[in-house]
Amino acid sequence: MAILLGLIILFIYSCSSSPAAPQAPPPPSLPVATIVTGTDTTYQEYPASIEGTVNVEVRPQVSGTLDKVFVDEGSFVSAGQPIFKINEQPYRAALNNAIASQHAAEGAAANAQLEIDKLTPLVQNKVVSDYQLKTAKATYDVAKANIEQAKANVSTAQINLGYTLIKAPVNGYIGRLLKKQGSLVGPTDPESLTQLSDIHDVHVYFSLSEKDFVNFKEQYPGLTLKDKLKQLPSVSLLLADNSVYTKQGKVDMIDGQFDKTTGAITLRASFANPQGLLRSGNTGKVRLSLQHKDALIVPESATVDMQDKVFVFTVGDSSKVKKQAITIVGKNGNNYLVKDGVKAGDQIVLSGIDHLQEGMVIHPEKATDKVVAVVKN
Known part of the structure; x- marks a missing residue:
C-alpha cells in the first residue's frame, strides 16, 4: 500500500512540473x-586605341609596274622623300606625244595668222570679199583653242609622269610594304602600298557611356564642353602589360554625337611620344580621374x-x-x-x-x- 501511494505522489509531481525555458543567447x-x-x-579605366596624329595610306595615283622601293618597313622618312618608283616609260612617251601635239597646234595657229595677214590688205583694197578674212580669223581662233588643249594635255602628262615617283606626304614611320618590286599597282587596288604614321604625338581614343559622360560633365566648371576640357586634369595611359606610360596626356576632343549602336561617345587624349615608343594600332587603357x-x-x-x-x-x-x-x-x-x-x-x-x-x-x-x-x- 505504501508503495502504491508513493507511485501516485510521484506521478502527480511529474505532471505538475514543467521543463525550464531555455535562455536566449546574448546579441552578437x-x-x-x-x-x-x-x-x-576615383580613377576609371577605359579601353583605348592609339593612332598617330597623322596616319595616312600611301596609294599609287597611276597604274604601272613597281620598279623600285627606296625604303624598308619600319623606317622613318621625311616629307617629300621618295619611297616608291613606278615604271615611267609609258608616261614619258605620253608626255612627248603631248608636247608634239602642242607644237603642231602652235604651227597651225601660225599658219592661220599668216593667212589673216595676207587677206587683211586685200580686203581693205576690196580685192577679195571680207568673207575670206572672217573665215581665216575663225580658223585662227580654232588653232588657239587647240594650243590651249594641247598645253592642258602636256600638263596632264607631266602630272602623270610625276606620279610615277611616289614621295612621303608627311614625316613618319613606314608600315608594312604590301607590294614588292615588280608588282603591278594601280589607283583601284584594294590595298594601299603602305601606311605612313607621324607618331611624334599620338591620339588615344576611348569611349564613355551616356551615364559616365553625364557624370564626367558634372565634375568640372564651365558653361560649354570646350570650357570644361580646359579644366580637366591630365590623364594616364596604361599599356597592354598594365605598365603606366611615362608621359601624361590631355583630353582635347569630344565627339559631336553618340554612337547609336553602342550608346557611347568618343573622347580623344593626346600624348607626346618623342621616343616613338607608341605606334599606331597599339591598344591600352586611359585612366581618367573623377572628383567626388x-x-x-x-x-x-x-x-x-x-x-x-x-x-x-x-x-x-x-x-x-x-x-x-x-x-x-x-x-x-x-x-x-x-x-x-x-x-x-x-x-x-x-x-x-x-x-x-x-x-x-x-x-x-x-x-x-x-x-x-x-x-x-
Missing part, C-alpha cells in the same frame, strides 16, 4: 563605425550584393540593424564611394554581416577607425 558583438563626408578622387565632392566612403567588406543592388546594415535605436540599399558612384581601392542610401553620422556594421537579418539586435563595438572620406588636395 560586431564592429561598427560612423560615416562622415569628404572629397575623394561630399561623397561617403564605405568599405567593400561592409556591403552585401543582392539582386543587382548593394546593401549595408545600419545600426539604429536599441542597437537594431536595418538593411539599407546604397547608390555607388565610384570605387577607390577597397572602398566604395556612396552617393545615396546612407548619410553622415550613420553607423554601419563593418563585418559579420553574412548572418545578420532585418531588425536583429547586436552589441555594437566601436571600430578603431571611423569610415571617413580622405580629402584630396
Whole structure:
C-alpha cells in the first residue's frame, strides 16, 4: 500500500512540473563605425586605341609596274622623300606625244595668222570679199583653242609622269610594304602600298557611356564642353602589360554625337611620344580621374550584393540593424564611394554581416577607425 501511494505522489509531481525555458543567447558583438563626408578622387579605366596624329595610306595615283622601293618597313622618312618608283616609260612617251601635239597646234595657229595677214590688205583694197578674212580669223581662233588643249594635255602628262615617283606626304614611320618590286599597282587596288604614321604625338581614343559622360560633365566648371576640357586634369595611359606610360596626356576632343549602336561617345587624349615608343594600332587603357565632392566612403567588406543592388546594415535605436540599399558612384581601392542610401553620422556594421537579418539586435563595438572620406588636395 505504501508503495502504491508513493507511485501516485510521484506521478502527480511529474505532471505538475514543467521543463525550464531555455535562455536566449546574448546579441552578437560586431564592429561598427560612423560615416562622415569628404572629397575623394576615383580613377576609371577605359579601353583605348592609339593612332598617330597623322596616319595616312600611301596609294599609287597611276597604274604601272613597281620598279623600285627606296625604303624598308619600319623606317622613318621625311616629307617629300621618295619611297616608291613606278615604271615611267609609258608616261614619258605620253608626255612627248603631248608636247608634239602642242607644237603642231602652235604651227597651225601660225599658219592661220599668216593667212589673216595676207587677206587683211586685200580686203581693205576690196580685192577679195571680207568673207575670206572672217573665215581665216575663225580658223585662227580654232588653232588657239587647240594650243590651249594641247598645253592642258602636256600638263596632264607631266602630272602623270610625276606620279610615277611616289614621295612621303608627311614625316613618319613606314608600315608594312604590301607590294614588292615588280608588282603591278594601280589607283583601284584594294590595298594601299603602305601606311605612313607621324607618331611624334599620338591620339588615344576611348569611349564613355551616356551615364559616365553625364557624370564626367558634372565634375568640372564651365558653361560649354570646350570650357570644361580646359579644366580637366591630365590623364594616364596604361599599356597592354598594365605598365603606366611615362608621359601624361590631355583630353582635347569630344565627339559631336553618340554612337547609336553602342550608346557611347568618343573622347580623344593626346600624348607626346618623342621616343616613338607608341605606334599606331597599339591598344591600352586611359585612366581618367573623377572628383567626388561630399561623397561617403564605405568599405567593400561592409556591403552585401543582392539582386543587382548593394546593401549595408545600419545600426539604429536599441542597437537594431536595418538593411539599407546604397547608390555607388565610384570605387577607390577597397572602398566604395556612396552617393545615396546612407548619410553622415550613420553607423554601419563593418563585418559579420553574412548572418545578420532585418531588425536583429547586436552589441555594437566601436571600430578603431571611423569610415571617413580622405580629402584630396
